[in-house]
Amino acid sequence: TALPPPDRGIDTGILKELARSALIEKLNDIQGQKTLILDKSLAGPLGLVTDIALLKNQAVDKIFWLESGPLNVATRNIVWLCRPKLSLMRTIAEQVRQEQARASSSGPVVFTLLLVPRATELCRKVLEDEGVAGDLNIQEYKLEFIPMEEDLLSLEMDDVARDIYLNGDDTPIYYSSLALMTFQRAYGLFPRILGKGDAAKRLADLMWRHQSSGLPEYRDFESSDQVDGLIIIDRSVDWVTPMCTQLTYDGMLDEYIGINNGSIEIDPALIDPPAPTPAPTSTSALPTTPVVKKRKHQLSSSKDRLYAEIRDLNFAVVGSRLSRVARRLEGDYGGAKNLKNVREMKEFVGKIGGLQGEQQNLRLHTGLTEQLMPITRTDEFNKMLEAQQNLVAGYDAMAQLSTIEEMMFQQSAWSGVLRGAVLMSLTNGGIKVKNLEAYKRDFLQVYGYHHLPLLIHLQTLGLLVKSPSTLPHPSPSLRKSLRLVVDDTNDAVPNDISYVYSGYAPLSVRLVQCVTQKNSILSAGPGTTDDPAQRTGKSALPQAHPIAGWRGFEDVLASIPGATVDIRQKAEGGAGVAVDGRDKAEGSTTTVVFFLGGCTFTEIAALRWMSKQTKGRKFLIATTGIINGTNLLESFGDRPPVALS
C-alpha cells in the first residue's frame, strides 16, 4: 500500500470498501431474485457502507424488517441479515417453518442466513433445536469497523457496556479483537499495545491468542510503518466522563437531539427552505398541530465543511462562529454588485453553486444551534452543570446532592438527575447510606418503581454505591496528578483538552496523553500554555515524542482500578521495520485509540484537538460505539414496562 500524505493520517476508506464488497460478494453468491429481511439494529450501520441502489443491483427485490409474524415473499430466495441474537433465531426458525408449510408452486425456496459479524455456536445450536438448521444456509457477513469519518472508526454495536460489565458477556470483546486483527491485516502489526482496565487486558490477550494461533489469515503480519501503537481504553476505567454533560457542538447535539449512526433527525425545514405557508383556510377552533415528519440527515465533515469546522468547538463559541460565516457569505454575495467585467461575472457565477451549498449548511447549523441555545439558558441546565463541575472538582459534595434532589423534586428529566447522583457516588467514593436510600426512595417515587432494576444494576457496577465503599477511590489524587480540573480553560481558543467540558479534562483522554503527550500533563505551567506564539499558531508545532509506554505514570496507573496493559509486538522472523525511536524527521505516524465500551463525542473532540497539537502524530479513534451518559444509563436498565390494559 502506498504511503498516504504524511499530514493526513492513514486512509480508512479501505475499510469501507472492504465492508461494501464483502456484502456484495455474499449477495452475489445467492442466485436469482431475493428478498432481504433485515435486523432493524443493522439498518443504521449498513446505511453507512451501502445504499438501497447497491442492494437492488444485487437482485434484491424487496426489503422487510425482521419481525415476528408470517412473511409475504414472492422470490425464490429469502435472506435474513441480522445480529446473532437468540430471540431473532427463534423468529427466523418460525418463519422458515411457515414458508416451508406454504405450498410453493414455483419450486422450493432457498433460505440463507447472514449473521453479522459472526455466526455463534449458540445460534447454530438454537437453530438445530428448532429443527431448521439443515434447511438454512448459514453464513457470516463480517461487518467490522465502519469509517464514520476519516479519523473515526466504529463497530456501531449497541449496549456493549451492558454486555461486558453487567452481564459478564465478553462477546463484544471477541468481536473487537477480530476487528482489530482485520485492521492489522490492512495496516500492519501494532508495534505496541497499551491499555488500561480488566476488559482491555482481556482484549489484548485475545489479540495475542489470534496472533499466535497460526491461522493463515493472521500469519506473516509485518510491523506497521504507518501506525505506531494501539491504546485501549476500557470504559470501566472512566465512568465519570460520560456522566458529565458534553459541551461541544457534536456533544450537545447528541445529548439533546440525538445522533445515531452519524445521522440526526431534524425538521425538514432546516434542510429545504420552508414552502410559503398557505393561509389557513378553515377557522376551526381546534388548533391543528401539523405532524412534521422528521428527516434523517447524515452529518459528514467531508460533505459539509462548516460542520467540520464547528463540530468539536465548545458550544459557547458556536454562535459567534456561525455569525462570522454568515457575514462572510453576505459579503460574498454582495460581491455581485461590484462585478466589473464579463470575466469577473463568470467567476462569480461559478462560485454561486458553492455559496448556495454553504448557505444551506449555514441554515442547518443555525437552526440546530437555535434549538440548543434555549436549553443552555435554562436554570436547570446551568444548575446541573455547576453541580457537575463542583463534583469533579471535589467541592462541597453534599450541597451538590441537594441541588440534584431539588431538580428531581421539580421532575427534571430522570436521566440527568441520575447522572448527577452517579457522578456524586463516583467522585466521593459512594454516598452515605442514609442519603443514598432517601435519594433512591425519592427517585422511585418521582419517576416510577420500574427504575428499581436500574438502581440495583448501578450498584452492581459500582456506579451508585453506599460509602464507605469497598472500591478504591482515587478521585482526589488523580485530580491532582492528571490535572483533571483546569481553572483557566479557554473555550474559544482551547489550550487544553478540558475545553470540551469547560474545565474538566476527560480521564480517558488524559491517559492517552500519558502515553503520547507527556508534557501536556507534566509541564502544564502557565509558561507553556500562555506562550503567545503558540496561541497564534505561528510557532512550529513541537514534534511528537515516540511512545514510551506508561513510563512516568506508573503510580497513577496503579491507583486506577483495573489491569494495565503494555505489550510489544514484533513481526515474526524479524521482517518488520524497527519502529521504536522512529527517526524519520518528516515521517508522520498514527496512533489508534480504541474505546472498549463506547466513547463520547467530547472524547473524540479532545483527541482531534490533540492531533493538531504536535507534528508527526495523528490519532485515529476507534470505538465499539458512540455513547452519552443518558443512553449508557438507559442500557443498564430493563425495558420500560408496557402499558397496562
Place this chain on the structure above:
Amino acid sequence: LEMQEAGEAVEPEERVGKLQAASKAFGEDKERLFEAKMVEDAHRLLSFQLAQERELDHKYKFAGLSVDQFISRLLTEGFSKRAEKVRNDFKVPDKRWWWVKLKALAGNKDWDGLEAF
C-alpha cells in the same frame, strides 16, 4: 427477574401478583431489605391505584403512574383528600409534596389556590 416479568404483564392484577413475588424474593436476602421495601411499595401503590379507579367508577386511569404523578393527577382532578392520603401512606417529604402541589395548582391555573399557598 420478577420485576422484569411484572413490567411485561399487561393485566394490572397479574402485575400486582408479580410484584408481590418479587418483594418476597428480595426479602429473603438480608442485603436486599431496601429493595424488598421498595417493591412492596410499588405493589402497594398499584393496588391502591386500582382501588381508587374502582371507587371512582373507572372514570379515571391511575394504574402505572408514579407516586408524584399520581398525587399530581389527584390534585388536578380535585381529589385533594385522596392526594393527602397518598402523601401520608408513602411518607412523601414536605419539600417534594409542595413542589408537586405547586405545579398542579399552576397547571390548573388555580390562582386563588396558589395565593393561599
